[in-house]
Amino acid sequence: MSNKYPIYFIGIGGIGMSSLAQFFIKNGHTVGGYDLNLSEMTEKLNDLGARISNNDSLKSIPDVFKKNKNTLVIYTPAVPQDLSIIKFFKKEKFTIKKRAEVLGELSNGKNCIAVAGTHGKTSTSVLLSHILLESGKKITSFVGGIYENMKTNFISNGNDIVIIEADEFDKSFMHLNPDYIVLNSMDSDHLDIYGSHDEVISTYKQFSKKVKIENRYVRHGLKIKGRTFGIEKGEYKISNVNFHNDKYFFDFECSKVKIKQISTNFYGKHNLLNIAAAISVALKFDCSANDIINSIKTFKGISRRFSIKLKTPKIIIDDYAHHPKEIDAVYDTLTEMYPTSRKLVVFQPHLFSRTKDFANGFKSSLKKFDEIILLKIYPAREKSIEGIVSEILLDKKHHFSQVLDKNQVPEKVIESKSDVVVFLGAGDIYKITKDVVRKFKKI
Secondary structure (H helix, E strand, O other): OOOOOOEEEEOOOOHHHHHHHHHHHHOOOOEEEEOOOOOHHHHHHHHOOOEEEOOOOHHHOOHHHHOOOOOEEEEOOOOOOOOHHHHHHHHOOOEEEEHHHHHHHHHOOOEEEEEEOOOOHHHHHHHHHHHHHHOOOOEEEEEEEEEOOOOEEEEEOOOOEEEEEOOOHHHHHHHOOOOEEEEOOOOOOOHHHHOOHHHHHHHHHHHHOOOOHHHEEEEOOOOOOOEEEEEOOOOEEEEEEEEEOOEEEEEEEOOOOEEEEEEEOOOOHHHHHHHHHHHHHHHHOOOOHHHHHHHHHHOOOEOOOOEEEEOOOOEEEEEOOOOHHHHHHHHHHHHHHOOOOOEEEEEOOEOHHHHHHOHHHHHHHHOOOOEEEEOOOEOOOOOOOOOOOHHHHOOOOOOOEEEOOHHHHHHHHHHOOOOEEEEEOOOOHHHHHHHHHHHHHHO
16 A cells, blocks of 8 residues: 555544544645534645545545545544445445544554543643643644644644544544553543443553553542542642632642742643643653743643633633533632632533433533523434433523523623623534624624
């Protein structure tokens, strides 16, 4: 097979798939793909030379891909397997691989760091990439969010170190063969795949065994052996935390070094854990204390991770949170930053299965807010489940809660008595956030 064989991505617009597509474009391959939803990301890939369609038909596949048997087809398990284009490539016996399989092959034999966990893997992998980059290391990084410093989800200035966000969905991360593992959390999720919490834990334990104990960086309290990190606890720990003037100030210490007065406006105690993880690994790769301090200070964050979109007349925040534990973390951060403000949450549940599995958790997390607006469930790859609707997430005793259509949201937010409005979800709720911000700017 030629080194520059064509590559066709099915689900190319996804945050993980698009970073891999950028890698292959950079390395001279002809790249094309399909995605149901054209977006800013598919537009960016088009600008880079990719040929993309949202039409599930053989006619939409350029000849350079479908008439060349050397074409590699890469797909994400998040797309339906009954697509016409998938059926065509299977019938014609093209080489078809999951994204995680390809990442495993690309990173094999490299200094590969896999960042895993139900929560925190995007923030940790992007921040670690930033520290290593600012410290002069040669890295290639495939991450699941937009790195605001460079406005990209693919970071590359060399390949001495490869950073991969290890996706637990469909147990994809088991295809990876990393040299180092970072593990932030092991909460239940994707129970449509795993079936039970015990299976979630069992799979993470299997994954951790891919590397030696000394090459595992594990959040303190998780029942997996390794080097532990945490806040005031662990082998690598953040201590003396203070929050003022919209910034955290803290120290970091381990047996080898103590770094004093680090500052960041990467908000939330949960992100301090992600910072602890990133610093722990950065020290392994000989990043200096000064480089660590300076890089954390200059880190601009990640798109849709507590992104403040407007400060007046209301504070508008956009976040990817789509699990009860993540909603709790956002609420705790809001309470720390705006303790006396009235708070409105606009939440778009993501997946029928997740809504069903964690209905009580969502209800408990959401009712902490002064006002609740729910959107209809974003189905993504799923078909509806009878009886599973957004209304089941509302506490009947909560007087300021309702389920609305998308077009009703801007007016309700503008009318709301809340000072702080947070938009949460992993679907397309970010589009409503943009619309609301635009309307406020016209007032």
